[in-house]
Amino acid sequence: MDSYRVRDVESADRGRIAIEWAEIHMPVLMKLRKRFESDKALTGLQVGACLHVTKETAVLVETMALGGAKVALCGSNPLSTQDDVAAALARNGTNVFAWKGQTSDEYYGCIRNVLGFKPQITLDDGADLVSTIHKERTDLISGIIGGTEETTTGVVRLRAMARDQALKYPIVAVNDAQSKSLFDNPLGTGQSALDGIIRATNVLLAGKDIVVVGYGRVGSGIAERAKGHGARVTIVESNPINALRASMAGFRVMTMNEAAKCGDIIITATGDVNVVRKEHFHEMKDKTILANAGHFDVEISKPDLEEISVARRKLTACIDQYTLKNGCRLFLLAEGRLVNLGCAEGHPSEVMDLSFSIQLLSVEYLLRNKGKLLPTVIDVPREGDYEVARLKLQAMGAGLEELTEEQEHYLVSWEMGTE
Numbered sequence: 001m002d003s004y005r006v007r008d009v010e011s012a013d014r015g016r017i018a019i020e021w022a023e024i025h026m027p028v029l030m031k032l033r034k035r036f037e038s039d040k041a042l043t044g045l046q047v048g049a050c051l052h053v054t055k056e057t058a059v060l061v062e063t064m065a066l067g068g069a070k071v072a073l074c075g076s077n078p079l080s081t082q083d084d085v086a087a088a089l090a091r092n093g094t095n096v097f098a099w100k101g102q103t104s105d106e107y108y109g110c111i112r113n114v115l116g117f118k119p120q121i122t123l124d125d126g127a128d129l130v131s132t133i134h135k136e137r138t139d140l141i142s143g144i145i146g147g148t149e150e151t152t153t154g155v156v157r158l159r160a161m162a163r164d165q166a167l168k169y170p171i172v173a174v175n176d177a178q179s180k181s182l183f184d185n186p187l188g189t190g191q192s193a194l195d196g197i198i199r200a201t202n203v204l205l206a207g208k209d210i211v212v213v214g215y216g217r218v219g220s221g222i223a224e225r226a227k228g229h230g231a232r233v234t235i236v237e238s239n240p241i242n243a244l245r246a247s248m249a250g251f252r253v254m255t256m257n258e259a260a261k262c263g264d265i266i267i268t269a270t271g272d273v274n275v276v277r278k279e280h281f282h283e284m285k286d287k288t289i290l291a292n293a294g295h296f297d298v299e300i301s302k303p304d305l306e307e308i309s310v311a312r313r314k315l316t317a318c319i320d321q322y323t324l325k326n327g328c329r330l331f332l333l334a335e336g337r338l339v340n341l342g343c344a345e346g347h348p349s350e351v352m353d354l355s356f357s358i359q360l361l362s363v364e365y366l367l368r369n370k371g372k373l374l375p376t377v378i379d380v381p382r383e384g385d386y387e388v389a390r391l392k393l394q395a396m397g398a399g400l401e402e403l404t405e406e407q408e409h410y411l412v413s414w415e416m417g418t419e
């Protein structure tokens with residue numbers, strides 16, 4: 001069995017410097033690393049991970065290895081791997097199967113490579129690893145203690161599996177922890193999605209009309225940051241509460257049909273399918289830039305774009321130009337995949353410090369509760385969520401107020417009212 005498959009193992013030195021840079025900016029995970037390294041709490045544990053292969057993921061993987069685990073890793077997106085980081089991991093003994101620019105067959109081939117190591121714990125970002133196990137490798141299920149899931153779309157898929165009683169082992173919804181989704185989704189994606197658009201195009205955001213489709217945790221973060229750049233931001237939302245929040249945060253709120261006409265840049269962040277499609281492309285202005293920040297490349301309909309285009313041209317590794325019959329040129333970034341990982345480096349390390357510390361504590365929780373958890377989607381225990389937030393505050397030098405005994409009692413009692 002191959003022990004790794006990466007683009008160019010000779011780029012490992014550059015990848016190592018990137019990993020060290022991430023370590024400097026991930027104080028919580030590095031603090032937890034010390035504990036795991038001394039306790040060796042993961043000794044002999046085989047972990048299978050399907051995560052974006054970035055420098056921050058490397059810090060998580062190497063922390064688990066120092067805690068005694070053996071980790072096999074593949075990418076969770078065909079375009080998101082940082083090749084030099086994958087090389088550095090391979091050189092350091094991780095069984096890594098990932099490179100940037102995979103075909104769909106190569107992508108699933110790498111998932112199968114990871115499953116060849118018979119993981120006892122799975123770490124997933126989008127649930128492709130878990131769904132492959134349930135479709136193709138049910139023989140592995142009896143040996144799996146549990147898993148974790150990093151993103152909203154993955155949790156949605158897993159909850160659907162649990163609802164259909166198709167999920168056969170417990171999975172912790174890392175995405176839904178407060179110290180993950182209140183920071184990673186809006187702040188991490190908010191910054192890195194715009195970073196991806198800027199790196200790919202270098203267009204000025206100030207004065208542009210930017211349409212953000214989906215005003216959930218991710219979309220609201222992108223919208224705020226686009227506003228900060230001086231763009232006029234329009235929101236498209238299907239949920240009335242979120243649409244109202246957007247409206248009262250000062251954004252214009254429109255239907256997709258209306259917004260398609262005015263956007264210079266249109267960014268999807270819904271986790272939904274075909275939210276920008278044929279009838280919308282026909283309404284767009286010449287030179288509209290299309291980018292997706294949601295998990296899968298299904299939000300902007302590529303089949304529709306192909307169908308109505310008279311010409312397609314690859315301008316750069318990140319930009320595909322589609323020319324419509326009416327002469328309009330539409331520019332699709334990162335093939336409609338996650339723009340922040342396809343055209344930039346994903347979330348800043350500081351925010352992945354929170355998400356991956358939660359990942360690590362969730363693995364520990366699964367081990368401590370081995371055999372006791374039902375095969376369903378489980379919330380991150382509140383103590384872990386708070387521990388990560390506390391450690392981050394400490395690292396940032398921020399003070400945290402402690403409640404007095406009297407206050408603690410007051411906050412859980414009903415006797416005292418108007419005096």
Ligand SMILES: NC(=O)c1ccc[n+]([C@@H]2O[C@H](COP(=O)([O-])OP(=O)(O)OC[C@H]3O[C@@H](n4cnc5c(N)ncnc54)[C@H](O)[C@@H]3O)[C@@H](O)[C@H]2O)c1
Nearest residue numbers: 151152153214216217218237238239270271272293294295
């Ligand atoms: N790029 C990244 O690095 C990154 C990071 C975190 C999450 N994600 C992904 O981003 C997506 C959104 O995640 P989230 O946490 O914001 O989810 P969320 O559920 O908080 O928000 C999604 C929003 O989209 C809206 N929506 C759904 N279908 C729509 C449609 N057709 N038109 C308009 N609005 C629609 C929903 O009403 C909701 O408000 C998911 O796919 C998630 O996995 C990506």
